Amino acid sequence: MGTKGSKNSSVGIEREAVALSVTIDDTADGSGSSSIDFTVAAGGAIQIPSGSLITAIDWLAADTEDGDYLTAYESDGTTAVTQTVSADGSFIIPDTLYGKAYLKPVATFSSGSVAETITIVLKS
Numbered sequence: 821m822g823t824k825g826s827k828n829s830s831v832g833i834e835r836e837a838v839a840l841s842v843t844i845d846d847t848a849d850g851s852g853s854s855s856i857d858f859t860v861a862a863g864g865a866i867q868i869p870s871g872s873l874i875t876a877i878d879w880l881a882a883d884t885e886d887g888d889y890l891t892a893y894e895s896d897g898t899t900a901v902t903q904t905v906s907a908d909g910s911f912i913i914p915d916t917l918y919g920k921a922y923l924k925p926v927a928t929f930s931s932g933s934v935a936e937t938i939t940i941v942l943k944s
Contacts, residue, residue, distance in 0.1 A: 835862070838942050842925065845935040850880040850889040850924035852935055857885065859921050860944050864913040866925070867939035872907040874936060876928040879903075881920040889924050892917055913940075 845852035858864075868874055879901040880889035892901040894916050905911050917923060927936065 836944050838944070839867075840940045840942065842938055842940045843935050844874065844877070844925045844927045844938055846927050846929060846933050848926060850926055853924045853926060855882075855885050855889075856923040856925075856940055856942070857921075858917065858923050858942070861918075861942040862944055863915070863918065864940060864942040866905065866911045866913060867941065868905050868907055868909050868911070869936075869938065870908040872936055872938070873929040873931060873934075874905055874907070874927045874938070875930045876902055876904050878926040878928070879914070879917055880924040880926060881917065882922045882924075885922050887922065889922075892920060892923075 840856065842854040842856060843852070844854070847853070866877065879892040881892040882889045893899060894901060901914050901916050903911060903914060925938075
């Protein structure tokens with residue numbers, strides 16, 4: 821499913837990174853996007869490949885993998901968790917999502933509407 825990275829114990833804390841290949845599309849309910857198990861993650865990053873048409877990601881969250889994915893909100897309860905991204909870039913998963921169990925990314929594309937594959941790196 822994913823590729824494990826090396827452990828980093830330079831500060832006495834062992835961490836492991838796992839890279840996941842994730843499908844993302846622009847279906848508002850997240851049904852066209854892969855779910856991401858964030859239950860044991862202590863953060864992560866999104867890798868947007870060169871040539872990607874993704875310009876933004878809206879985040880959905882659920883308490884179970886097969887649950888109802890709902891819009892994730894910032895701590896104010898009114899602002900949806902959305903981040904601007906671009907091709908050939910690496911972006912930190914917003915820390916507002918760290919308490920969520922399962923995530924789905926929903927894309928905004930600069931043109932067209934096709935599913936793409938991105939890499940999510942989870943740190944545990």
